[in-house]
């Protein structure tokens with residue numbers, strides 16, 4: 285344990301969850317890559333640095349700030365819609381677009397990803413490690429497709445023309461909000477991370493056509509060896525086994541299945557790549573996206589039981605999963 289702590293303090297950055305509201309002073313330290321808060325509406329809190337609120341309210345009444353701090357000094361800049369920070373080893377970027385400024389969600393999504401890929405190219409941080417995607421009405425049907433499928437089309441449009449997933453698709457989260465704004469944030473590095481897939485789940489990029497005209501471009505997790513040690517970035521994970529949704533209508537059973545998926549992922553990752561952690565309870569932070577506030581008590585008590593005695597920070601957020609039958613999604617980070 286002591287070893288692990290010493291090691292992680294030498295990594296290029298760390299993520300900590302502070303029990304306070306995101307505000308300018310939180311990010312006043314010298315080496316802040318990003319400060320992320322959670323509120324009903326997505327909002328930029330600093331024009332010059334990635335200090336922002338994700339548009340998802342916390343369900344437990346607490347205030348939290350997710351602080352990404354760097355071991356070394358940070359510089360800041362802008363590219364198109366993106367506000368970025370970097371410390372010589374990792375790049376953090378954030379963008380928030382008004383969908384109303386675009387003809388449709390596909391074009392908004394394509395634009396957002398085009399800006400990301402352009403930045404990766406000009407900055408030299410060419411390898412996307414982890415991506416978060418948030419936008420409203422994710423399961424709403426519009427014409428032939430639902431909005432998640434349309435979002436995937438735009439992401440793929442940008443990838444086809446500007447993208448470079450030559451190494452591996454990033455780990456990712458895609459969650460529905462209740463208010464306007466297409467919001468992305470991400471980290472990238474100069475050397476690729478290792479892609480981790482889940483033996484219990486069909487890789488998302490191989491999903492059959494029934495889920496949409498293009499498969500979602502993400503991996504189940506990225507393991508990044510920074511030289512001094514490894515980080516683990518786990519994608520939004522749900523009650524999907526193979527490619528099928530299980531336990532429809534039962535949020536508690538969905539959470540259990542999700543935890544089995546996370547355990548299988550970490551077990552497989554340790555066996556194939558070697559991980560700094562082997563169990564869910566060793567993760568730095570979990571985010572739990574809950575579709576229906578009414579299912580929070582059962583989900584929270586189940587998870588608190590499962591994690592009893594661990595130091596993992598757990599954030600419960602109101603968010604919609606991209607398949608309407610899914611009531612809960614869980615992502616994790618070891619950083």
Ligand code: 3EB
Pocket residue numbers: 417456457458488500501502519520521522524606
């Ligand atoms: C799934 O497992 C659930 O499109 O970027 C999870 C994480 C999901 C990321 C994305 C979608 C994405 O298929 C959905």
